[in-house]
Amino acid sequence: MRLAILGASGHGKVVADAAGLSGWSSMVFFDDAWPEIAKNGFWPVVGDTATMLREVSNFDGVIVAIGNNSTRKAKQHELAASGARLVSVIHPSAVVSDFAVVCAGSVVFANAVVNACAEIGEGCIVNTGAVVEHDCVMGDFAHLSPNAVLAGGVKLGPMAWVGACASVKQLIDVGEGAMVGMGAVVTKSVPSAVTVVGNPAKVLSPSSQ
Structure with missing residues (x-):
């Protein structure tokens, strides 16, 4: 089973590691910095996007x-x-309910939990130790950073980003493209395209995404 990974970065190393542990026998990288970058950790970089x-x-x-x-x-x-053929990669130590959905292009890293009836959209990142509780919905291309927590029934909009160790109260909506700062505690719904920080989280500025 051969896997092609686009993006020779630190994040890419973790994807390759998780892929190898979950059964992929061969992983190679493609990156637009090739041929200046010929290796990403233990894995070769063999071309750019056009090559891929x-x-x-x-x-x-x-x-x-x-x-x-x-x-x-x-x-x-x-x-x-x-x-x-876009695929998802799930680390073998992650706990993903048989009643959850993880769509193509998404990654679920070590010790993350995705509970029953949660939906992970396309191209999402559920990072190390993150928790997606029951009935949550992560919109396409959203990112949940290490140890972040979505309590039950949270709706995370497309391309939203929740920082490391942040938590979002149950039944809260976080809008499209919004950013939740590291360690923030979100107790009220967050509009689209803003950044919120603090405990309780408050709007800091428009999102830079």
Whole structure:
């Protein structure tokens, strides 16, 4: 089973590691900094995006390993249009309910929990130790950082980003493209395209995404 990963970054290393542990036998990277970058940790970088698009049929699966939500969305759509077989990667130590949905292009890292009836959209990141409780919905290309927690019934909008160790109260909506700062405690719904910080979280500024 051969996996092509777009994005030779630190995030990409964690994706490759999780993929190997979950059964992929071979992982190679593509990155637009190639050929200046020829290796990402233990894994080779063998081409750029254009190369990957030409060679997608040679791989059993492809995934975009880019942390920036907007860039990840654009690259995943480009790959999908080429007919690439987009896959998700779930670390074997993650706990994902049989009654949850994880869509193509998403990653669920070590010790994360995705509980019953949760829905993880396309191209999402559920990072190390994060918790997505029952009946939550993560919109496409959203990012849940390490140890962040979505309590039951939270709706996280497309391309929203929740910082490390932040928590969102049950039944709260976080709007499209919103950013929740590290360690923030969200007790009220968050509008689209803003950044909130603090405990309780308050609007700091428009989102920079």
